[in-house]
Amino acid sequence: MADKTKAYPENRPGRYFVDENCIACDACVNTAPEFFEMHDKGYSFVRKQPGTAEETALCEEALEGCPTDAIGRDGDT
Secondary structure (H helix, E strand, O other), rough: OOHHHOOOOOOOOOOEEEEEEOOOOOOOHHHHHOOOOOOOOOOOEEEEOOOOHHHHHHHHHHHHHOOOOOOOOOOOO
């Protein structure tokens, strides 16, 4: 489970975040490239928070597909 106290500072404020468990596998970026981005330091972060049900479904798909549970959904709203 992702830990919001270990979330990367590049995450856009909102419900979703990526924490230090990210291994830069690109799964979230491949699933939802509009919402996740790979930092040049070798980890993903949330570049945009979802605003619609369809966008939220994409972020949920990325969260569920994360092999290290580095994506959380209880960030600051």
